Amino acid sequence: MAQRHLPRPIFEYIRGGVETNASVDDNRRAFQEYAFIPRSLVDVSAIDTTVSLFGRQYRSPVGIAPMGLSALSSYRGDLVLAQAAALAGIPMIMSGSSLIRLEEVVSIAPQTWFQAYLPGDAQEIAKLVDRVAQAGFSTLVITVDTPVAANRENNIRAGFSTPLRPSLRLFLDGLTHPRWVCNTFLKTCIKHGMPHFENNYASRGAPILSKNVLRDYSDRGHISWDHLRTIRKQWKGQLVIKGVLSKPDAATAIEIGVDGIIVSNHGGASWTAVFPLCAYCLKLPISPAIFRSCSTAGYGVAQMSSKRWRWVRVVFL
Template sequence: MHKIEVTSRRTPRVVEQALCLNDFEPLAERRLPRAIFKYVSGHAEDGATHRRNLQSFAERSFIPNVLVDVSRTDATTRIFGVDYASPFGIAPMGFSRLVAPDCDVLFAQEAARAKLPFILSGASLTRLEEVRQAGATSWFQAYIPGDEARILPLVERVERAGFDTLVVTVDTAVHGQHELAARHGFRSPVRPTADLAWQGVTRPVWLWRVLLRSLLTRNAPHFENMDAERGPPVFSRTLVRDIGRRSSLSWAHIERLRQRWKGKLVLKGVMSAPDARMAEKIGVDGVIVSNHGGRQIDCAQGSLDLLERIADQVDRLTVMFDGGVRRGSDVLKAVKLGAQLVFVGRPFLLAAAAGDRVGVEHALSLMKDEIARTMALLGINRLDEFDAVPLIRNGRG
């Protein structure tokens, strides 16, 4: 098995330039080929849903309390019997090994070191067994096909590897239209072209540290975790056919999966209260309110606009969230509206692109610090004190 070495803990000067998560984007753009950067930072179609995700946070403001002793702030949260240091984690992201060396492994290790959750993506280019062994993550996200013969073997593989929380993405019946990435040369399957080759040459650090090292140590990158067996290479012409067939996935499949999977079961991509209630009815343990970061449907509401409605209409379901989170205050707004855990995706992938392991470490630290600082400035010590802090729509009083 490929050996993962822990790199130096000293923060490079380029990473120290990042004072917040948004600062990693221009740093990553300098290191990544244009096509890959546009894929990571991009969105579906015109980007309307992506913009709504961001705007929904800007439209809401807290009213803080003052003269409160906040000398002992504690952002600890407990999910599925596990205590985490702060109410956020790293969302699942595919193709990450094209951004930074062994990216999923370093996500797992840095999240564990920070006492935060990380969800390994089913679209990862690193075997789930390797990530599970190298890190401490127990969350795996799967793209379950609407094919009974393929579901059970995948579930058994995830179970054997030691994962105890299975996250099923349910908002990808078909692939979203990534026009921005395609215009800059990134398509799925990846098609080698002269333009892509030139983009790689103009990013020599990425070319050597990411692409060539990966090819030398692991051969061509494959989708390792779509099924029980190794999936197709990212360059395969039959990629969509091989990993697709999700358009027939239904509640009946989820019910049977619930009967088979003994660990915690979470549905990611739930955007309506009726769907959340159905998930609760059939015994699902949690949902992640999410529109896939605006990367699937481009005519949806911002995830935050639907969060409170969903959280208010379920009883036993653990409600989580992702979409548009860039600040610690964003995490706390989602918590105020009913999220018990908030996942953040692309900013951490951009941090990995900018500074590899120490980039991710720095990004996690920035977010933890922002959450603690914002809690103190709001006048609360613990997350269960949010009832005393109003959150209003700007201009509505």
């Protein structure tokens, strides 16, 4: 259905990963290696799927991960996702590469989390964190696995690029998808103007057609754990980092004082030749040095041994 509705460049941006899609394919193959072994004649009449996370009750241990450029696939897509998550009683993480202002989303869905791609300048990081706090978010997610812009060759082959470059191919593809053109793109432009990356900084970011978009996403190679320490001191709410796959990184994050870790390889959309996430989660060590216990079914609780035991939620979305 999505493939029929969306122009090919938009659809391939959502479906594809980096380079040859090797990591996307590896993730899928690893997931397909596992299956359920059901138990029979078990009383499931009182099954309760609710979970408590960061002081909130959710109806299910499943959430909506951050999805960039959602407003290109559906009109005001981030608002739709946030409202749907609120109605379903599950967490939703708003993407830092959203085309809708974060203040607008949290105003209609106050339980939404916000995910940030950190600016390259320390002062800009502080301003962005202040903006998120002032907007009313209680949970901040920092993505740490994109120090440079991803090499998404498949996007270019499909006609999608960052920044988005108008072309005859893109124009013709739009003509064959009139509902998307009228109900999403033109409706957005008429009511809200050309889409911008609204949440890269404390102020409005570049429009999707601007060459400055690449600059905004390419100046993070120097960001280190010291930046996270500074954020931890500044941010008073729940702090989660997304994109950790190694035990040493998990240990460092917990020592700094993060409240949660999202174990993620970015769905194969940031790195290639990384460990398939499904297989990796089942190989997480149960060790006093790092993890005391861990569950891959929705969320787990991990325990870290340093000067004293600390607890941290490990969320799989």
